[in-house]
Amino acid sequence: MISMTKKAGEFLTEAMRQVPLNEQAGECFRLTRDGDGTFALKTGIKTQGDRAIVHDEKVLLVVAEGLAEGLDGKKLDLKETGVDEPVLVWT
Numbered sequence: 001m002i003s004m005t006k007k008a009g010e011f012l013t014e015a016m017r018q019v020p021l022n023e024q025a026g027e028c029f030r031l032t033r034d035g036d037g038t039f040a041l042k043t044g045i046k047t048q049g050d051r052a053i054v055h056d057e058k059v060l061l062v063v064a065e066g067l068a069e070g071l072d073g074k075k076l077d078l079k080e081t082g083v084d085e086p087v088l089v090w091t
Helices: 006-018 065-071
Strands: 027-033 039-045 051-055 058-063 075-079 087-090
Touching: 006 027, 006 051, 006 058, 006 075, 006 087, 027 065, 058 065
Parallel strands: 027 058
Antiparallel strands: 027 039, 051 058, 075 087
């Protein structure tokens, strides 16, 4: 199971307010991999096989099917950098 901390959930909730998403159509953040293998956070809708991560009864993030197995047991958290904006990290 993939989960997220309260801080990460609050961060993504605020980010959703700033990004024009069509929530009625099911649009949310999607975690995928780019061609070079790095994680990418994009917007999109949940597709079959994706794993949804919920915060306050709302789907904030879906993880693409192929990535979900590799992240099983991981938790998405927010890390303060002290210099720049906080970053999302897997723990």
